[in-house]
Amino acid sequence: MQPTGKLDLESIIDEGPVTGLQISIFLLCGLVAMVDGFDTQAIAFVAPEIMAAWGAAPSAFGPVFGAGLLGGLLGALAFGAAGDRFGRKVTLSCAVLVFSVASLLTPFAHSTAALSILRFITGIGLGGALPSFISLASEYAPKRLRSTLVGAMFCGFPLGAVLGGAGSALLIPAFGWKSVFIAGGMLPLIILPAFILLVPESVRYLALQNDHAAIARILRRLDAESRWNGESDCRAAMPHSPVSSLFTQGRATATFLLWIAFFLSLLLTYFLINWIPVVARTNGLDIGKAVLAVAMLNLGAVAGCIMLGRLADRFGPTRVIGCAYLAGAMAISAIGLVGWSPGLLYLTSFVAGAFSIGAQMCTVALCAVFYETGLRATGIGWAMGIGRTGAIAGPVMGGVLLGDGVAPSILFAIAGATSVGAALAVLVLGRLIQRRKRNLQPHDGVHEDTLSHSVTRGPLKRASGSEAFPH
Template identity: 30%
Template sequence: MGTTLRQQMDSGTMSRYQWGTVALCLLLNIVDGFDILVVAYTSTSLTNEWGLSGSELGLLLSAGLFGMAAGTMFIAPLADKIGRRPLVLFCLALAAVGMFASALAPSPEILGILRVLTGLGMGGIIVSANVIASEFASKRWRGLAVSLNTTGYAFGAVVGGLTAVWLQSQFSWRGVFVFGGAMTLAAFLVLLLRMPESVDFLYLSKSPQALSKVNELARKMNKQQVTDLARPETASVKKASAVSTLLSPKYRRSTIIICVGFFLNMSGYYFVQSWTPRLLVQSGLSEAQGNLGGTVLNIGGMIGSIAIGVLLARFALKKVLVSYFAITGVLMCVFALVPSALTAAFIIALLIGVFANGCMAGLYTLVTGAYEPAVRATAVGWGITVGRMGAILAPIVAGGLLDLSWDTAGLYLLMSLPFFIAGATVAMIKIIKSNTGTTQKDDVVTNA
């Protein structure tokens, strides 16, 4: 067996085609970022129209996240069976239908159901986007590729914040959902024309056309052609189901730590993302200033995703990620003291965005590098599914505490704890460093 295309991609330079594929994954995350926060940016309008309590709004904020959790658990793993590309296209179509239908919702109950439907599609999208970005990157730049991918989420959230105020003033909150549906439909058309299938999936595929497709990708990436698709190192994976493989002695420790890390991180992360605009208004700022605070948060998120990607090309993943978690927790405590001071609140919100989004990017890099291709989408899906449970609970708990007269400072102090605990959890993971001769710290998760 000669050199595989995967080996060439790992050790070679990143071609324009590879970076272009990462850019397509970034587009998927832009759609995801807009979708997740569309209720957060329309929360005041929804509350005014339907007279929602804090708990009811919390449930509505969590409905989409519940759908995403179900999507990552039940739909995303199909990417390991039918391929990354067809799954992405199906999920985009499902999400577009959900967004357009949400604009017609006559009640909060119907909107909640449609948010679950939309979330099902987005759950499959977010997993596949991160897997594809990882699989098309070289070892040296894998961390940056995944981090750039997560930058799309923050950019989508920024687009949501900047457009939501104008769209609501012209077309009510329903116009924001129509805009989101149009964005999702446009992404579907672009990816229908441009998204390739994963090289790793093609190597595992028994399709008669797999070899020709691999060599077509090799040509586009300026790599050498291959003569066969032999890959004996994947044989062990085929003997067991993907889920049992994740819980096997080889992966059990990593799987538990990664799932706990995702749960804690997403609890704090989605509390910040979902409630910051509303809590800033409750602290005395105007609705426009509250939405601007959410936008500033996500501008910081874009900076943070890129920054951690650059750092991961030079420094060990675990050290960088643990440091990001600790700094985020400290910043949450500081933010609790300044929510009504406009300038200070925006500066701290920017920094929280930098480090909180960096934590998310670091976890995606960790999980995509920890598993073999045959179970990678399943592993990412399970990690995100467990994380979404925290993401679902956080807005609901926050809404309930608001109804119990908790103030903004108390909520932010409470939600700093998940970041501190997540950092301590990730610090327990075992890492070995491969010796590749590059500046990349090619960290590999092990259970030894």
């Protein structure tokens, strides 16, 4: 029986107001996401300049692009597991340091082989940062606002790509291509000290470690120590976060569905980023209009993510995300039909970004909510890693289809079909959770319209970081 007026740790975070400390955490994680987005697409901004400077053929840059994506895949897997074992803050700090140093070393490369190695290392850091900053933000977000806040934080990623494109357009003519990598390396090093000083370790992760002294210090900063009953209610710790745990206790089907959604949505995202400019140029538009169409795609993703996140918190994430993917499929299909008109191309790209890529960003928040604290970074890391294989496949698929003479209208209809596939995966996941909800008895403190995201077999238990997971 807890003392009157006292709350457990979960209730303090989930039911309390959003404090200045939490806002600082979301903002700094968002800044890390922004520099991650900048550095991820930096090579695309400067590749034409490097080709001209080195006299290299475009085909020589295939391994350079692939090395960065492969590094991102491996980084997400490795750093995701490390985040669950060693903590979000230290793992994220190390990942940021890796991609900062690798970016700063990139101007010293004088061959495509050296550039490929540096992009591989940069990719490890970039991919490795994702699971930790997503986990950290989600674990400080109140349950009622989690999709909104995590989605808004992750908007830093496409926003970083937009600012990176604009910044590169200014830096390259003035200072050369090397300045883009110097900026990409210096910005995170400027942010990192503020992050280390201001952002605490995840309070939910500390609960798994039974570090009550550290929890008390953080609750003091949240002005909530006096309301804590001294209990963390985080008993389902998995100290070594084995990947096999993603497939135990009824998680297997949901894990596979999340992987399918991430694979298809990232395939779609990188397909659009790479092939919208090609379609625009094929239809006679100049390079400026082609680049602006991609910027509209990213801006749409930012707007859509914020809108969809708010709707997801109100109506349930799987329903909102699934419907958004379906709406996005229609806009994507339309891109192949309107490439001759700049205005229509900008509009359809914005709408496609708002629904399909906005839904993909909200799927990140969905993944963070689904896995309990002891598995969250591992679950996100593996989902993002599987998604990176889709990111590699998307541009390749477009190239193969165009090489076979497929018309743009058919090409983008096929891309729209991948958005439909992602929608089906998310909607089936929602049905799975809804079915399990009907088969389980409600647990005290869990609303009848929600289900613990741990999706355990047997009686419904309050899992570590037991955020309720609406269908």
